[in-house]
Amino acid sequence: MKNPNYDAFIFDLGRVFVDFDHNISAKKIAALTGKDQKWLYDIFFESDLTKRFDEGKVSPKRFYAEMKKLTGLKISFQEFTPIWSDIFSEKKDVCEFAVCLKKDYRLVLMSNVNALQFERIKNNFPIISQMDVLILSYEVGAMKPDPKIYQAAIKAAKASPERIIYTDDRPELIEGGIKAGIKSSFVFKDLCGFKADLESVGIEIDDCVKV
Numbered sequence: 001m002k003n004p005n006y007d008a009f010i011f012d013l014g015r016v017f018v019d020f021d022h023n024i025s026a027k028k029i030a031a032l033t034g035k036d037q038k039w040l041y042d043i044f045f046e047s048d049l050t051k052r053f054d055e056g057k058v059s060p061k062r063f064y065a066e067m068k069k070l071t072g073l074k075i076s077f078q079e080f081t082p083i084w085s086d087i088f089s090e091k092k093d094v095c096e097f098a099v100c101l102k103k104d105y106r107l108v109l110m111s112n113v114n115a116l117q118f119e120r121i122k123n124n125f126p127i128i129s130q131m132d133v134l135i136l137s138y139e140v141g142a143m144k145p146d147p148k149i150y151q152a153a154i155k156a157a158k159a160s161p162e163r164i165i166y167t168d169d170r171p172e173l174i175e176g177g178i179k180a181g182i183k184s185s186f187v188f189k190d191l192c193g194f195k196a197d198l199e200s201v202g203i204e205i206d207d208c209v210k211v
Contacts, residue, residue: 002104002105003201003202003203003204005163005201005202006105006159006163006164006165006184006201006203007105007106007157007158007159007163007164008105008106008107008108008157008158008159008163008164008165009098009101009105009106009107009108009164009165009166009167010108010109010110010153010154010157010164010165010166010167010177010182011098011107011108011109011110011131011166011167012109012110012111012167012168012169012170012173012188013109013110013111013113013121014111014112014113014169015169015188016091016094016167016168016169016188017090017091017094017095017098017109017125017127018088018089018090018091018121018125019088019089019091020087020088020089021087022041022044022045022087023037023041024086024087025044025083025084025085025086025087026038026040026041026044026045028083029044029071029073029083032073032074032075033071033072033073035071035072040071043067043070043071044067044084049063049066049067049070050063050114051143053114053115053138054112054113054114054137054138054143055137055138055141055142055143056114056115056137056138056139056140056141057141060077060081060114060115060116061077063114063116064077064080064081067080081116082120084116084117085116085117085119085120086120087117088117088120088121088124088125090124090125090127091191093191094191094194095125095126095127095130097191097194097195098127098130099127099130102130102132106132106133106157106158106159107130107131107132107133108131108132108133108134108135108153108156108157109128109131109133109134109135109136110135110144110149110150110152110153110166111134111135111136111137112137112143112144113136113137113138114137114138115138118136118138132156133156133157135149135152135153135156137149140152144168144173144176145172145173145175145176145179146176147176147179147180150176150177150179150180150182151180153166154180154181154182160181161180161181161182161183162181162182162183162184164182164184165182165184165185165186165198165201165203166182166184166185166186167185167186167187167188167194167197168185168187168188169187169188169189170187171187174186174187184201
């Protein structure tokens with residue numbers, strides 16, 4: 001049953017609906033280039049280049065070209081794409097629970113993600129099609145915790161911040177949601193914990209998905 005105090009949910013993607021392991025691609029590139037896997041991990045996922053890619057300020061092919069220069073990689077863009085993007089696995093229980101919530105609430109996905117990886121996710125995980133709106137960093141041009149992306153998600157939710165519930169796996173990103181006015185913001189750890197958080201704000205949990 002819908003709680004009359006809330007109209008929408010804003011969900012993070014990574015560690016909420018899908019798990020991921022950046023070392024999967026770093027290991028493959030290490031095997032192809034002879035470079036140190038930890039060094040590649042840092043270059044891939046902690047660099048300014050990747051941040052700009054996630055913000056949509058670098059195109060996929062430009063990102064690939066820059067990675068070739070940095071790593072000495074000698075494969076085509078078509079070969080690089082699955083290595084970069086095939087690092088995700090579905091959290092089926094959470095996805096099923098979100099589908100239950102969709103009966104009564106508007107669902108918004110807000111994610112720090114780049115175009116190549118999101119294309120992979122969209123084509124392989126049905127939960128994406130269940131979202132009412134997608135707020136993606138590479139389309140918005142800003143990453144959490146930039147206030148710009150929270151405001152875009154709140155607008156997409158078609159609800160005032162106090163009528164939204166937001167969950168994300170990183171405390172500093174939850175803090176960004178609270179600063180944006182979303183007081184019912186919860187750090188996601190697992191489905192059991194999330195259900196307990198919802199019950200704490202008066203959301204009745206349907207029994208269509210068992211913990």
